[in-house]
Amino acid sequence: MARLTRRPLISVVMPVYNTPEPYLREALDSVLGQIYPDWELCIADDASTAPHVAPLLAAYQKRDPRIKVVRRERNGHISAASNSALELATGEFVALMDHDDRLTPHALYMVAAELNRHPDADILYSDEDKIDAEGRRYDPHFKSGFNPDLLHGQNMVNHLGVFRRSLVARIGGFREGFEGSQDYDLTLRAVEATVPERIRHIPVILYHWRVFPESAAFSTVDLPRATAAAHRALTEHFQRRGVPATVETSPATDRFTRIRYALPDPLPRVSLIVPTRDKVGLLKGCVDGLLQRTDYPDLEVIIVDNNSEEAKTFAYFDTVKKDPRVRVLRYEAPFNYSSINNFAVAQATGSMIGLINNDIEVIGADWLKEMVSHALRPEVGAVGAKLYYADNTIQHAGVITGICGVAGHGHKGLPRDAYGYFSRAQLTQNLSCVTAACLIMRRAVFDEVGGLDDKNLAVAFNDVDFCLRIRERGHLIVWTPFAELYHLESASRGPDTAPDKVQRFNSEVSYMRQRWGDLLAQDPYYNPNLTLDAENFGLAFPPRVKKPWFDKEST
Structure with a gap:
């Protein structure tokens, strides 16, 4: 404790209403x-009618002068009560706590240590787990670093959420009428009032959220009303930002949301680049889907032929290029995925670029509109899709760096409709990388980063490196589960088991480790408490979390 050079006062804000006595004691004791x-x-007692609440709070207030209590004359519900508690606060930061939950003993120490490392932070949030009626812990949630798109799908900041008090005052505190999602509304307005660099994630469980059928949390007691409040908070969030978007209930779960971003009229041209070598059956399935089952009025398909040999392939080329939307280019050199795509992009006419493997098959007609709607957002650099194997298990739901040495696919192999880790397989989110098997982006971003690395990464990891360079330039990578396609994964090339392919792959692994170093194992959208040895969001052992009492930089 003595090593902390800054020791900010933290005001724990707790609205209370008719809390069962054992749970209220546990909360206060924590x-x-x-x-x-x-x-x-x-503490603001929201005119509790339970006879034990007032005397219990008075007794705790006498025990410690740091405890402040105000009793409201009438019940105003959680937003009004939270504002009454805020009026008592004098700390530089406020931490939000429900009346029947528990803090870990080191919760506020960890917040203070993070503030010593990042004194300009405006918002901090931690990992959490749940406790049942008997206090048994379960369901640990090891969260992503700040993830704007994921925040629009679920409230990832609570719990434990900590805010600079001056910021909370500037945005007007809690708003009545948003009960059940009042903390979500506060978070969205706070995020608008700061910058992502001043939002810090503490990857440690600091909060035990009491959840069971009889718990008193408003959001679990009146879920429909809380969900409606969340939708309204999001709708107003986009309106304040001047972003034309609509908020819908996620088709996978009514607890979370989907954001639809408006598309311009007319839509920009998209150049879809499809490298291929023979395997005309795969290619035809892919191109037919792009041309006939994709609802998009202005696209061109650029097929890049890399040394095909079969007569039926050339016959197909002659047929398909009669469609004015199709061009066939010849690339007569050894296979180099990066070089092939760079070659084609240089000849593309669209302001939007799509990288499409020849073993991709379209499922729903709106996949391209969904991806373009994100790629046109000025803060976004590239957009990836949700891809399935032929058996309807997940092939791609985003790429996580560090897994198995360089990178791996999160949620790989789960059933198509699986929620995944805390519903992340069903929610739009930011990730470090997405696969180039189906990737959409603005041509300007492609040019800005210099395209794919055709010198060092001919086959493997070129999309990982590409996305990391896009992020290095300050752009976000977005993965959307609402663009769904099949991916038969390298069916036209075969596995990389030949000796020359193994040697090439090993050299690409070495390059990635040399180029990106320790950053590969520090994916900001993947918690350091989760494993790098598998793609299943399992627990890491040991965790890769720095303990501040061992970290000289925290003082």
Whole structure:
């Protein structure tokens, strides 16, 4: 504790209403048990009718002068009560806590340590788990680093959410009428008032959220009303930002949301680049889907022939290029995925570029509109799709760096309709990388980063490197589960088991480790408590989390 050069006062804000006595005591005791001493507990009793609440709060107030209590004259519900508690706060930061939950003993210490490392932080949030009626812990949630698109699908900041008090005051505190999602609404407005660099994630469980059938959390007692409030909070969030978007209930779960971004009229031309070598059956299935089953009025398909030999392939080329939307280019050199695509992009006429493997098959007609709607957002650099094997298991739901040495596919092999890790297989989100098997982006971004690396990454990891360079330039990578396609994965090339292919693959692994180093194992959208040895979001052992008491930089 003495090593902390800054010890900000943290105001724990707690609205209380008719909390069962054992749970209220546990909540209060968890604050009293903090190893970090510079806190105050600001409680607003929302006119509780349960006879034990007022005397219990009075007794705790007498026990410790850091506990402040105000009793509201009438019940105003959670937003009004939270504002009453906020009025008691004098700390530089406020931490939001429900009346029947628990903090870990080191919760506020970890917040203070993070503030010592990042004194300009405006918003901090931690990992969490749940506790049942008997206090048994379960369902640990090891979260992503700040993830704007995921935040639009679920409230990833609570719990534990900590905010700079001056920021909360500037945005007007909690808003009545958003009960059940009042903290979500507060978070969205706070995010608008700061920048992503000042939002910090603490990858440690600091909060135990009490969830069971009889728990008193508004969002679980009145879920429909809480969900409606979340939708309204999001709708107003986009309106304030001047972003034309609509908020819908996620088709996978009514607890979360899908954002549809408006498309311009007319739509921009998209050049879809399809490298191929023979395997005309695969190619035809892919191109037929692009031309006949894709609802998009202005696209061109550029087939890049890399040394095909079969007569039926050339016959197909002669037939398909009669469609004015199709061109066939010859690339007469050894296979180099990066070089092939760079060659084709140079001849594309669209302001939007799509990289499409020849073993991709379209499922729903709106896949391209969905991806273009994200790729046109000025903050977005590239967009990836949700891809399935032929047996309807997930092949691609985003790429996580560091897995198995360089990168791996999260949620790989799960059933198509699986929720995945805390519903992430069903929610639009930011990721470090997406596969180039189906990738859409603005031509300007492709040119900005210099295209794919055709010198060092001819076959493997060129899309990972490409996305990392896009992110290095300050752009977001978006993965959407609402663009669904089949991917038969390298069916036209075969496996990389030949000796020359193994040697090439090993050299590409070495290049990636040399180029990106330790950053590969520090994917900001993948928690360091999760494993790098598999693609299943399993637990890491040991975790890759730095303990601040061992970290000189935290002081």
